[in-house]
Amino acid sequence: MSHELITLTHLQIWDGHNILPEDSLQIQGNNIVGVAFVEELDNTGAPRKSRINCAGLTAIPGLIDAHVHLELNPDEKDPPTQTTAAVVPLMAARAAQMVQQGITTARDLGGGAWYELALRDDIAAGRLIGPRLLCSGQPITSPQGHCHFWGGEAANLEQAQQVLQRQVDRGVDLIKVMATGGRLTRGSQPTDAQFSQEIMQSLVDTAHAHDLPVAAHCHGTEGIHRAALAGVDTIEHCSWVGEQGWASDYQADIAQIILDQGIWVSPTVNKGWQRMLDSQTGNVLKRVRAAYKDMLALGIPLVASTDAGIPGVYHADLPQALAVFAKIAELSPTAALKSATSDAARALGIDHITGTLQPGLEADIVLLDGDPNDDLSALTRPAQVYCRGTEVLEFG
Numbered sequence: 001m002s003h004e005l006i007t008l009t010h011l012q013i014w015d016g017h018n019i020l021p022e023d024s025l026q027i028q029g030n031n032i033v034g035v036a037f038v039e040e041l042d043n044t045g046a047p048r049k050s051r052i053n054c055a056g057l058t059a060i061p062g063l064i065d066a067h068v069h070l071e072l073n074p075d076e077k078d079p080p081t082q083t084t085a086a087v088v089p090l091m092a093a094r095a096a097q098m099v100q101q102g103i104t105t106a107r108d109l110g111g112g113a114w115y116e117l118a119l120r121d122d123i124a125a126g127r128l129i130g131p132r133l134l135c136s137g138q139p140i141t142s143p144q145g146h147c148h149f150w151g152g153e154a155a156n157l158e159q160a161q162q163v164l165q166r167q168v169d170r171g172v173d174l175i176k177v178m179a180t181g182g183r184l185t186r187g188s189q190p191t192d193a194q195f196s197q198e199i200m201q202s203l204v205d206t207a208h209a210h211d212l213p214v215a216a217h218c219h220g221t222e223g224i225h226r227a228a229l230a231g232v233d234t235i236e237h238c239s240w241v242g243e244q245g246w247a248s249d250y251q252a253d254i255a256q257i258i259l260d261q262g263i264w265v266s267p268t269v270n271k272g273w274q275r276m277l278d279s280q281t282g283n284v285l286k287r288v289r290a291a292y293k294d295m296l297a298l299g300i301p302l303v304a305s306t307d308a309g310i311p312g313v314y315h316a317d318l319p320q321a322l323a324v325f326a327k328i329a330e331l332s333p334t335a336a337l338k339s340a341t342s343d344a345a346r347a348l349g350i351d352h353i354t355g356t357l358q359p360g361l362e363a364d365i366v367l368l369d370g371d372p373n374d375d376l377s378a379l380t381r382p383a384q385v386y387c388r389g390t391e392v393l394e395f396g
């Protein structure tokens with residue numbers, strides 16, 4: 001790896017929070033080493049040959065998708081019955097597509113054979129290009145429960161602990177628990193809680209003892225309640241599904257527990273949710289909006305995520321999904337950007353590594369033609385992406 005100092009000049013810089021007065025970013029090795037004014041650089045005699053004039057471009061932190069499945073093929077309607085090595089090159093191709101669209105970090109929340117962990121290590125070592133990956137391995141689920149095909153079934157506390165230990169032994173970055181059923185798996189019901197309070201608590205305590213965060217898949221309200229009480233770190237989907245369907249069972253007292261426990265909500269809004277915005281009746285949209293609005297008003301932070309890999313949701317779709325997420329949750333473009341950069345990094349516990357543009361952090365930078373704080377569609381036209389200091393696209 002080259003350790004030449006690269007200076008990007010004449011930029012507009014949005015650092016994950018604000019537009020900075022400075023106009024230049026300095027990168028060396030994997031890291032951002034300076035944020036400066038180009039005039040100051042002229043005075044210090046910093047070498048000119050490694051300068052890249054970026055006039056007209058806006059720099060933002062690399063995007064973070066908090067919920068993907070590299071193993072899943074979005075073109076397949078049915079979930080896999082088993083995971084075979086044939087998927088490995090497909091996963092590498094998906095990772096490359098993601099980073100080329102500016103997604104420099106992704107959290108993989110489930111696969112069957114830990115191939116995504118091997119991919120994570122290949123990317124980290126520079127052997128393949130792709131986002132920095134945080135991986136959960138096999139999700140812990142009930143017998144024939146949501147995503148049981150990945151091999152994480154557990155009928156009782158002892159088995160659940162065994163599945164957890166198996167993930168720890170493989171070197172996962174976090175633990176995924178299926179607190180409720182889901183739509184992808186026939187026979188499992190989104191409304192039903194899959195584990196008792198005792199098992200949820202035991203899993204969270206064990207994961208935390210290993211310094212591993214816990215992401216809990218939760219559609220139904222009872223599962224949300226148990227996950228919140230157990231103190232998981234992120235609630236995925238948080239769909240408040242009740243007898244009357246999606247978002248029909250929002251409960252403010254449970255939302256208060258989510259807030260009090262410091263839990264982040266990852267609502268997995270993908271670009272396909274545009275359907276909801278286009279729907280004539282709009283009942284589900286009204287309910288979902290009301291739930292998001294209430295959670296946001298309480299102070300519960302929402303983090304961007306797509307559940308990429310499920311049918312019709314492509315791995316590199318986050319830049320387009322953010323615009324839909326902003327419309328559904330009624331977020332400003334800047335709030336939506338934070339949910340995929342600075343806020344997401346805090347939610348995932350990696351804000352000391354990425355998520356903002358400041359010296360000392362890894363150089364995960366997207367250069368855009370246009371300011372996404374004005375119009376999120378600018379995200380779909382990356383002019384350049386740096387991931388850990390490495391240029392991903394050809395300039396020009």
Ligand SMILES: [Zn+2]
Pocket residue numbers: 067068069109110307
């Ligand atoms: Zn998922």
